[in-house]
Amino acid sequence: QFVESGGGLVQPGGSLRLSCTATGSMFMYYNLAWYRQAPGKQRELIATITPSSATITYADSVKGRFVISRDNAKSMVFLQMNSLNPEDTADYYCNRHIVPMSEITSWGQGTQVTVSS
Numbered sequence: 001q002f003v004e005s006g007g008g009l010v011q012p013g014g015s016l017r018l019s020c021t022a023t024g025s026m027f028m029y030y031n032l033a034w035y036r037q038a039p040g041k042q043r044e045l046i047a048t049i050t051p052s053s054a055t056i057t058y059a060d061s062v063k064g065r066f067v068i069s070r071d072n073a074k075s076m077v078f079l080q081m082n083s084l085n086p087e088d089t090a091d092y093y094c095n096r097h098i099v100p101m102s103e104i105t106s107w108g109q110g111t112q113v114t115v116s117s
Contacts, residue, residue, distance in 0.1 A: 002021070004092060004111040018078065020078070025048045031050050033097035046066065053070060065084075066115070089114050
């Protein structure tokens, strides 16, 4: 179970930090990811992180602007989003990194990010 927070309205060029709290004792063993779903579009994978944070990947659309991190002691994963632009407007979700995404059967409520002047 994942609970996302930290979204909101931000101006282009601004920053936001999303947080995600997970329940369950297996958190530290999971590959985790942030996903987003823009209005009228399919959900997309934007960042992944392995249990030890040794391997991190980003979608090209956010590379160089977003930073994923995790705190296994607190069962939390974060997404620092910088240089935001209107194309980043979406609902953001954290979850396990599972391929294909269709294998994920349970999603949190997500947190809404709106980038607008």
